Amino acid sequence: MLTRLETFYDSVPRTGSRAEDFGPLTLFVREGAGWPYYARPTLGHTGEVPVAAVERVRGRQRELGVPEAFEWVAETTPGLRAAVEATGLPVHEHPLMVLEPAEERRLPRPEGVVIRVVEPADPALESALAAQCAAFGAPLAPGAVAATAARIEAGLTRLVAAVDTDGTALAAGQLQSAGPVTEVVGIGTRPEARQRGLGLAVTAALVEEARARGAETIFLSATDASVARLYARLGFRTIATALIAEAEAPENR
Structure with missing residues (x-):
């Protein structure tokens, strides 16, 4: 399974x-x-x-003006953590979870919203991406809507949102696929809409969409153990630890 995920991790970024x-x-x-x-x-x-x-990679990232960030699986590359920490980067652990078909569970969908796939021309696309950004405290990047629409059109990603009665997305998440492997990513809910089960409902709908599109392996990385327990309600189980290291922005140091 970890070998399969490593191939996925190498393939997906190359599309963009x-x-x-x-x-x-x-x-x-x-x-x-x-x-x-x-x-x-x-x-x-x-x-x-x-x-x-x-250190060479971090130097190149500074030269390019991009985040000094690394992602890997602890069990696959166990020695990388010490090397990254030796350069001063903090490392954060995230449960790496897989959903087996036999373990999938369905939950009642929350009332007051419509959980649906968002297509490129959907008026809810911008608010869906904004909901994801708001959940992580980040602004919606210029050009992100057009770029996401192009990726959806090309079949590189699928986006599902919980849409309010006024047409505004309150929560959203995406799928990234490479062959039979699909990752659920970016599940986020607007802060004012939390505690309603919207993120879990979006995740469940993404799983349904992934299976409908032929996914054999579905996985995700949870924020922490408490969030992992929520995903476990859908049948996800932890198989490894995803590690993320990123330098703080200069203004936050």
């Missing part, structure tokens, strides 16, 4: 970025609007990752 080779690490640099990418262990690399390689 260029890959720069740093030996044991690969830096993905986004081309166009959208969330910035990160560096990951190079697919197939099995040895140690020296501190010097991490």
Whole structure:
């Protein structure tokens, strides 16, 4: 399973970025609007990752003006954490969860909203992306709506939202797929709409959409153990630990 996920992790960023080779690490640099990418262990690399390689990548990220960020799976590349921390970056742990078909569970959908797929020309597209950004305390990037619409049109992502009666999306999330593997990403709810089960309902609808599109493996990374317990209500189980390291923005240091 972890080998399958590593192939996915290497494939998906390449649809919206260029890959720069740093030996044991690969830096993905986004081309166009959208969330910035990160560096990951190079697919197939099995040895140690020296501190010097991490420092070279961080230097290149500073040169490009992109976040100094790394993402990897602890169990797949166990030595990378020490190398990253040696350069001063904090590392955060996130439960890596997989949903097996036999474990899937359905929950009642919340009232007062419509949970639906958002297509490129849907008026709710902008508010759906804004809901995701608001959930993580980030502004909606210029060009993000057009870029997401293009990715949906190209079949690279699917977006599901919980839409209020006035047509505004209160929560949203997306699917990213590579072959039979699909990741549920960016589940977010506007702060004023939390505690209504909207995020879990969006996740359940994304799972249904993924299965309808032929997904064999569905996975996600939970924020923490408490959020992982929510996803477990849908049948997701933790199989590993996703690690994320990112330097604070200069104004936050």
